[in-house]
Amino acid sequence: MLEPTPSTGPLSAEAHLVISQAVPEDGAALLSLQHRLDRQSSFMLLEPGERPSSVEEIRGRLAAQSSAGSFDLIASLPRQHVGPVGWVSVEVAPYRRAAHVGHLVLGVDAACTGQGVGRRLLKAALDECRRRRLRRVELTVMVDNLRAVQLYLQCGFVVEGLRRTSLIRDGGSVDEYAMAQLVLSSGSESAVVDK
């Protein structure tokens, strides 16, 4: 069963936010957040009900992650005991010719948007990509998702192309930007806080 949406209210201080790498024990809470995001936002790829609901599956995926390649980060408010309020995933294909590329997906619970959570998660993910010696991070974003597009541009992504009619949302076609940045050519090497 899914948890109810946490009523965190405004984040009183950004410092209370903890960003950590998701581990198998976070699987149920992360899945719950993903289902919430699918319900809250039509800017996510999946519609409500399309995401697998098996906790074992997500635990298995997190357990298979190592210190290289794919990873998931979660943003939590430990003092408020509401589970993760934000999530970023970087997926790396298991092929040598593409092992330097991460595909990024980001989501923040609607109760916590506009308070810097997305920016902090994105920066932590980019730092972790550098630490893992990834060279390129790419993503797709619907062109009318102005908040996300603005955030990605501010954090160093550039628009590489327009994916015309790449999605059908609510019966209408939607274009997406293909965005990417080359991460090893700039920035720091700091690691995220592991649990």
Ligand SMILES: CC(C)(COP(=O)(O)OP(=O)(O)OC[C@H]1O[C@@H](n2cnc3c(N)ncnc32)[C@H](O)[C@@H]1OP(=O)(O)O)[C@@H](O)C(=O)NCCC(=O)NCCS
């Ligand atoms: C897009 C999303 C990840 C942003 O996370 P967030 O925590 O709300 O973002 P932040 O508070 O860190 O804000 C980062 C930047 O986004 C932009 N932004 C924030 N709120 C905005 C708004 N209402 N309108 C336009 N831009 C906005 C600003 O550029 C902001 O930076 P600034 O405050 O320094 O000006 C989040 O809103 C979300 O998960 N939305 C639903 C799912 C989604 O769209 N995911 C991305 C799919 S590609």
